[in-house]
Structure formats: C-alpha cells, structure tokens
Amino acid sequence: MGRSTVxxxxxxxxxxxxGVGAIQDDGYHDVATAYQAVSLYEIVEASEASDFSVRFSGPIPHDQLSTGADNLAIRAAMALARRGRVSGGVxxxxxxxxxxxxxxxxxxADAAATLVACDELWGLHLGRDALVEIARELGADVPFALAGGTAVGTGRGDQLTPALARGQFHWVLAIADAGLSTPDVYRALDEHRALxxxxxxxxxxxPTVDARVLQALRAGDASMLAEVLQNDLQAPALRLMPRLAGTLELGERSGALAGIVSGSGPTVAFLCDSLESAIELQVTLSASQVLALKxxxxxxxxxLID
Incomplete structure (x- = not known):
C-alpha cells in the first residue's frame, strides 16, 4: 500500500x-469532438477503507448525486481494485x-481523479496506458479527463489524439440552475433529424472535426476559433431549455467573441479575447443574476496534489 490518504x-x-454522427443500430452515435480542458477542477480525496464509499462537498449542489455502486467514481475505484487485485476498499x-x-x-473528472488517487493510494503505479484502458470502460469523457490539454476525440469520444493549442484561451462559463440529461439531448437531436x-x-x-478548428487552436487565435465553434447538440439543448437562448444572446451582446453550449449542456461557454474582457463579461453576467465563472x-x- 502507498500513503493512507491521497x-x-x-x-x-x-x-x-x-459533431454527432447518425444513430446506429445499438442506439449510440459516433462523434468527432475537439476537447479543451479548463481550470475548473474536481478534487478527490481517497483514504484507506475496508469497503467503497463516496461523499460530496463543495459549492455545486450535490444532494441528488448517487453515493451507491452506480456512482462513476465508485465504479472507477472498483475497476482499478479489480485490475490491481486490491483486497480492500476506499x-x-x-x-x-x-x-x-x-x-x-x-x-x-471525478472518475479520472479517482483512478489517479487510488493508483497512488494502493501503490499500484500501473502507468497511464493502463489507467486510460480502464477509463475507456467507464465512459466516453473519462480518458480525456485523464489526459487534459486539447485533444480530438472520435468513436464515442474516447479515442484521443492530442491537438496542439498555443497560448491560453479565456472563457466565461454561464452555469444553469438545472441540468440536462445527456440521453434526452441526444434523443431530441435524433427526433429533429427524423422529423x-x-x-x-x-x-x-x-463525423470529423472541422480543420479550421484545429488551425485556430494551433494558432492560439481566439477570434479565429470563435468563428468556427460548433456543437450539433446545441439546438436540441436549446429546445429542451429555451432560456439558454437568452443567456447566449446576453453574453454575445456583452463582449464575448462567441458563445457555445458545452457538450450536451446546459452550461454555456463564452470565448473572450483577453483576460480583461473575460472579467468584464463575468461581472455583466453576474449583475444579470447569471452564475458566471472565469x-x-x-x-x-x-x-496528484499536495
């Protein structure tokens, strides 16, 4: 075993x-996405225990989150324990x-941080390739949460190719007061396409990622990237939560280069041309009773931290 707490x-x-491909016979879709990891973090503390448990804290309301075996962090810990033949829990x-x-x-992100923490806690030191293999079994976005940076994801989003991104991009996140179910958003997309x-x-x-997106990232050019932001799930997310349209309009009217619904929503990400304009936009959105994070x-x- 490693340390008692990690x-x-x-x-x-x-x-x-x-970009979301056509629905397949198994009900899933292939996607092509360009991910960017941003400075908003989940923090996981893992401590030695005889069984598996999880509890939550922090500023995000978490009362509705499952703490059972279906929780993604618990699933990550259990999968790693099986791989490493660990007899205890966490x-x-x-x-x-x-x-x-x-x-x-x-x-x-919870699952990815759990894999890294438990790998150290249990003294397994399996290496990144082994952790990525486990991550792919857990969910499409888990491998990217492990890798971070900027990457192109294909297949279910879990087949990653690192992408070069120069400099720093400044974003302001408009946080909705309710969530959206990813399956519901995909279902709305399929219904719209069929109709x-x-x-x-x-x-x-x-699907493929627009080459202009990769060019803008390589150039570190926020204005160029703003011109080519695209999300096939944005329209169905707006149909399921129409008030997001007002948030998008407010942000773009208040100095953002562009706004986009992130993933299946409902978080709206506004791209800004500088730190100063991001601060100004955050203040403006906050004054309009929108929870905004820079x-x-x-x-x-x-x-690992600490």
Whole structure:
C-alpha cells in the first residue's frame, strides 16, 4: 500500500467542436469532438477503507448525486481494485466544482481523479496506458479527463489524439440552475433529424472535426476559433431549455467573441479575447443574476496534489 490518504484533481472540459454522427443500430452515435480542458477542477480525496464509499462537498449542489455502486467514481475505484487485485476498499471525498449534468464532464473528472488517487493510494503505479484502458470502460469523457490539454476525440469520444493549442484561451462559463440529461439531448437531436429528414442533409455515419478548428487552436487565435465553434447538440439543448437562448444572446451582446453550449449542456461557454474582457463579461453576467465563472484553457488532466 502507498500513503493512507491521497488527493488528486481533474479538470472539466469544453467541447469547442462536437459533431454527432447518425444513430446506429445499438442506439449510440459516433462523434468527432475537439476537447479543451479548463481550470475548473474536481478534487478527490481517497483514504484507506475496508469497503467503497463516496461523499460530496463543495459549492455545486450535490444532494441528488448517487453515493451507491452506480456512482462513476465508485465504479472507477472498483475497476482499478479489480485490475490491481486490491483486497480492500476506499473512502472517497469529492469536492464538486464542475456543474452536475452541465455538459462539462464533471462525473468523468471525478472518475479520472479517482483512478489517479487510488493508483497512488494502493501503490499500484500501473502507468497511464493502463489507467486510460480502464477509463475507456467507464465512459466516453473519462480518458480525456485523464489526459487534459486539447485533444480530438472520435468513436464515442474516447479515442484521443492530442491537438496542439498555443497560448491560453479565456472563457466565461454561464452555469444553469438545472441540468440536462445527456440521453434526452441526444434523443431530441435524433427526433429533429427524423422529423426534418427531407429538409436537412443526412448526418454522417463518421463525423470529423472541422480543420479550421484545429488551425485556430494551433494558432492560439481566439477570434479565429470563435468563428468556427460548433456543437450539433446545441439546438436540441436549446429546445429542451429555451432560456439558454437568452443567456447566449446576453453574453454575445456583452463582449464575448462567441458563445457555445458545452457538450450536451446546459452550461454555456463564452470565448473572450483577453483576460480583461473575460472579467468584464463575468461581472455583466453576474449583475444579470447569471452564475458566471472565469476559466482558462488548456490545462493538464488528472494529477496528484499536495
């Protein structure tokens, strides 16, 4: 065994591009996404225990989160224990900062930080490749929460290719007061595509990331990136939560280069051209009773702390 208590953190993410393929026979979709990890972290403390448990704290309301075996962090710890043939358990304490059901991968960040913390706690030292293998079994966004930085995700989003991003991008997150179910948003997308099949181009079976997105990231050019932000799930998210349209309009009217719903929403990410404009936008949104957080990206993935 390693130390008796270990702490780790993992970042939330923004999808600066999210293309969703046609629905497949198994009900799933292939995606092509450009992820950017941002400076909003989940913090996991793992302590030696005889069984597996999790409790939550932090500024994000967490009363509705499961603390049972279906919780993603518990599943991550159990999967790692099986892989490492660990006989004991772990007590997890998670400080929540990433919105729940907000399209920013908070649960995936919990799982990634748990893998890193428990790997150290149990003295396994399996290495990143082994942790990524476990992460892919847990969920599409978990491998990226491990890796961080900027990456292209294909397949279910879990097949990662690192992408070069120069400099720092400044974002302001508008946090909704309720979450959206990812399956509900995908279902709304499929229904819209079926209803308007005669009027819109059919979805590609295998989507790709717009090359202009990768060019903008490589150049570190926020204005260029703002022109090509895209999310196929934004329209269904807006249909399920119409008030997001007002948030998008307010942010773009108040100095943002562009706004985009992150992932399946409902968090709206506004891209700004500088730290100063991000601060100004955060103040403006806050004055309009919108919970707004200023973050930067890209940042590293899951890491030990302390």
């Amino acid at each position: 702490r780790a953190k993992a970042p939330g993410k923004i999808n600066v591009h999210l 007590a997890l304490s998670i400080e929540k900062h990433v919105p729940i059901a907000g399209g920013m991968g908070g649960g995936s 308007h099949a005669a009027d819109i181009a059919p979805a590609h079976d295998v 973050v930067t990206g890209p940042v590293p993935g899951a890491r």
